Amino acid sequence: xVSDNASPCRIALISMPWSIFNRPSIQLGAxxxxxxxxxxxxxDNYHLYLHLAKTISTELYSRIALSxxxxxxxxxxxxxxxxxxxxxxxFRQSLTGKGKPRPDFDTLTASVAESCAQWLAxxxxxxYALIGFSLCFSQLFASLYLAKKIKDKWSDIPIVFGGSSCSxxxxxxxxxxxxxxxxxxxxxxxxxxxxxxxxLSGQANSLPDKIRTLHPVPAAQTNKADKATPPLPxxxxxxxxxxxxxxxxxxxxxxxxxxxxLPIEFSRGCWWNKCTFCNLNLQWQNYRFKESGxxxxxxxxxxxxxxxxxxxxxxxxxxxxEADHFFTSLLQEDLDIxxxxxxxxxxxxxxxxxxxRAGLRTVQVGIEALSTSLLAKMAKGTTTxxxxxxxxxxxxxxxxxxxxxxxxxPGTTEEEITETLRNLDFVLPxxxxxxxxFFLGYGSPLHAGAAGQSKTKDFPIQRIIPHxxxxxxxxxxxxxxxxxxxNSYQGDKKLQHRHWQPxxxxxxxxxxxxxxxxxxxxxxxxxxxxxxxxxIRQEQPERTPLLHRLRGASRKIYLACERxxxxxxxxxxxxxxxxxxxRKFIDEMCTKRLMFQENDRVLxxxxxxxxx
Numbered sequence: 001x002v003s004d005n006a007s008p009c010r011i012a013l014i015s016m017p018w019s020i021f022n023r024p025s026i027q028l029g030a031x032x033x034x035x036x037x038x039x040x041x042x043x044d045n046y047h048l049y050l051h052l053a054k055t056i057s058t059e060l061y062s063r064i065a066l067s068x069x070x071x072x073x074x075x076x077x078x079x080x081x082x083x084x085x086x087x088x089x090x091f092r093q094s095l096t097g098k099g100k101p102r103p104d105f106d107t108l109t110a111s112v113a114e115s116c117a118q119w120l121a122x123x124x125x126x127x128y129a130l131i132g133f134s135l136c137f138s139q140l141f142a143s144l145y146l147a148k149k150i151k152d153k154w155s156d157i158p159i160v161f162g163g164s165s166c167s168x169x170x171x172x173x174x175x176x177x178x179x180x181x182x183x184x185x186x187x188x189x190x191x192x193x194x195x196x197x198x199x200l201s202g203q204a205n206s207l208p209d210k211i212r213t214l215h216p217v218p219a220a221q222t223n224k225a226d227k228a229t230p231p232l233p234x235x236x237x238x239x240x241x242x243x244x245x246x247x248x249x250x251x252x253x254x255x256x257x258x259x260x261x262l263p264i265e266f267s268r269g270c271w272w273n274k275c276t277f278c279n280l281n282l283q284w285q286n287y288r289f290k291e292s293g294x295x296x297x298x299x300x301x302x303x304x305x306x307x308x309x310x311x312x313x314x315x316x317x318x319x320x321x322e323a324d325h326f327f328t329s330l331l332q333e334d335l336d337i338x339x340x341x342x343x344x345x346x347x348x349x350x351x352x353x354x355x356x357r358a359g360l361r362t363v364q365v366g367i368e369a370l371s372t373s374l375l376a377k378m379a380k381g382t383t384t385x386x387x388x389x390x391x392x393x394x395x396x397x398x399x400x401x402x403x404x405x406x407x408x409x410p411g412t413t414e415e416e417i418t419e420t421l422r423n424l425d426f427v428l429p430x431x432x433x434x435x436x437x438f439f440l441g442y443g444s445p446l447h448a449g450a451a452g453q454s455k456t457k458d459f460p461i462q463r464i465i466p467h468x469x470x471x472x473x474x475x476x477x478x479x480x481x482x483x484x485x486x487n488s489y490q491g492d493k494k495l496q497h498r499h500w501q502p503x504x505x506x507x508x509x510x511x512x513x514x515x516x517x518x519x520x521x522x523x524x525x526x527x528x529x530x531x532x533x534x535x536i537r538q539e540q541p542e543r544t545p546l547l548h549r550l551r552g553a554s555r556k557i558y559l560a561c562e563r564x565x566x567x568x569x570x571x572x573x574x575x576x577x578x579x580x581x582x583r584k585f586i587d588e589m590c591t592k593r594l595m596f597q598e599n600d601r602v603l604x605x606x607x608x609x610x611x612x
Contacts, residue, residue: 009201011042011130028134029263034237052115056108078112086472090469160183162192163283164280170282172186173482192210265315276378276445277444295322299330345386349397353396367405389564405507407437408496440467447464460492466487527609536594560574564598565602593605
């Protein structure tokens, strides 16, 4: 398969749109470092998304990248011209940016094709023994398109696909439907890519099970039990090499109009890994993480080498104990680093304050629902008061919290809709969530249960069907025979769509409230402490803010509920207050949306005026 002109030690790795343009690919950076450390390979990384951002403007590129389906729709007609009309319709529906001009689909598609052609014209792939594509979200159509263009010119160079969009049977299905893919890596890439390189260079005569191909290859000369390669200890991996990205960036954007955001990896997998809707961890082998000391050294190294103070953790959930040590140690370095991270809900004020002081500025939290029974159906392991508490705690710590509320979830009852609508009134002061319509993710517990592959709770999913958006992008024969990461179902889908409309409207009202606020310098619900009294200021939509004063025991009880507190514990802490008087006070505070109660737990909602 290797070209006679190719060097057996030279590999090209490509990351396609629609990666976020102002950050290097951690997949490419990690693979380059590992391969070059383990063997005498030359790995050249290419970030074609930088070239496209230069072509169509960084502003438009960002809008498309954040829109998900819009990016896939732009490349779809380049692969399947017959889907042009459907793809154009999906593009118009998916593109974000309310009030911004909508680009012409045909013109933009032509620009995309021209940008790819110009990029290909400047690169000679003949010296390469292997060309690899890393696929994550919204990179499928772009990668398939460029792989086809490369094969048209360099047909004898093998192409390998890998990444989170190539896991399990999804990857096998891609291989069967697209002949431009010679090899496909299922799961983690470092050791598998190294094994493939050794096979292609003649250093090995077989391939591991996790490397899929339709080409005839000798079977591995090992017992079945010996074929499973143990996962790499993350602490032994080299630091990712982002040098190629910065070289491309300086060439394309010589004025450097942006400072790149550097991806870093603390852990792989998810230590919870129980959510019924989630399929984000198909490619990982168990949950594991780096020690905090190693993570600190890596962060400091990348910050100094690339002169950037902006980092994003790629983790699905930070490892709590190690994260505590990491942020504690980082405080001693006295650096103004800015982090983004995905976290499980944290309701300990001291922990979030620590993270904030060390530089954690933005988090995405898996809120997903504001109904405790619905959270149980999702197997989130949290309750509504836990979710509201983390929203409050992030506000108090000055951390911007992002998150989703999954709508149209199968099996949602009218009571759960009513509960959600009620609880949305209590979270009005906090940054709004985004409505995320449920989809049936391949490999998730819900999908496995619907396919008869595992036992899950009784959900009204009668049949798995292709997602409507995939129908617009793929030809009919592909839709019927391909396995897709994103699916739909037959069951109570139409009923759920009707049920959730009031929730979606209320979320839009919540978002509008925060967009229209004029007192943006202070929290919409905050208090000032006068030692013997509290003054709480409460903003309301299109109404004059309310002021509430709490004195004596009322003040003390309110402050005691900074985090969720049991009523029995409050009665013990304030023996002078009767059970009846306490419950009456709590009821009054909840009626005014100043506190939230769930069963026997109570949470004060106002944050201190110095927070945020």
